[in-house]
Amino acid sequence: MWDFLAGTRRADVHSGMREIVRRPGGTLAAAAILLAVTAAGCGSSSYARRERVDRELTAQVRDRIASTPALSAARIDAKSYSGVIALLGEVPDEESRTRAESVAVAVPGVLRVNNLILVVKSASKTEGSSPAEGALIISRAD
Numbered sequence: 689m690w691d692f693l694a695g696t697r698r699a700d701v702h703s704g705m706r707e708i709v710r711r712p713g714g715t716l717a718a719a720a721i722l723l724a725v726t727a728a729g730c731g732s733s734s735y736a737r738r739e740r741v742d743r744e745l746t747a748q749v750r751d752r753i754a755s756t757p758a759l760s761a762a763r764i765d766a767k768s769y770s771g772v773i774a775l776l777g778e779v780p781d782e783e784s785r786t787r788a789e790s791v792a793v794a795v796p797g798v799l800r801v802n803n804l805i806l807v808v809k810s811a812s813k814t815e816g817s818s819p820a821e822g823a824l825i826i827s828r829a830d
Contacts, residue, residue: 741797742768749773749792756791764788764805771799778808 749766753759762784764777773792779785789803 738770742770745771745773745795745797748795749798752791752795753788756787759784759788759791762788766792768798771797772802773798773800774802774804776804778806780808780810782807 745768746766749768753762753764753766759779762777762779764775764779767774767776773795775788775792779788785803785805785807788805789801792798792801
């Protein structure tokens with residue numbers, strides 16, 4: 689049987705390991721090789737574990753925000769990366785923005801919250817209305 693990663697037959701690899709173990713100090717060398725091969729897989733498993741924890745944390749924060757009566761109608765999303773929550777969306781007032789942050793901080797496992805929620809007054813969203821005094825206007829020329 690071929691070991692496609694190493695490009696050798698598995699029998700050759702096993703006989704080579706037996707040869708290493710037979711040499712003086714070979715047991716230590718074999719243990720070091722085994723440790724290196726085992727440790728190589730640990731990085732991907734920790735990444736998968738972090739991804740799973742981030743998905744669960746994101747879902748918990750989203751559920752808590754959706755179940756908060758004052759925030760259930762707001763357009764707020766949450767994303768997690770290594771326990772840091774980013775809150776995104778729009779709310780009608782500063783109180784809702786602050787409340788969303790406090791709800792997210794209260795979820796177990798949240799290390800920090802980056803509150804990127806915008807406070808958008810309903811009058812400023814009216815189509816055809818002029819922007820507020822001193823507003824930053826960003827447009828794209830196609």
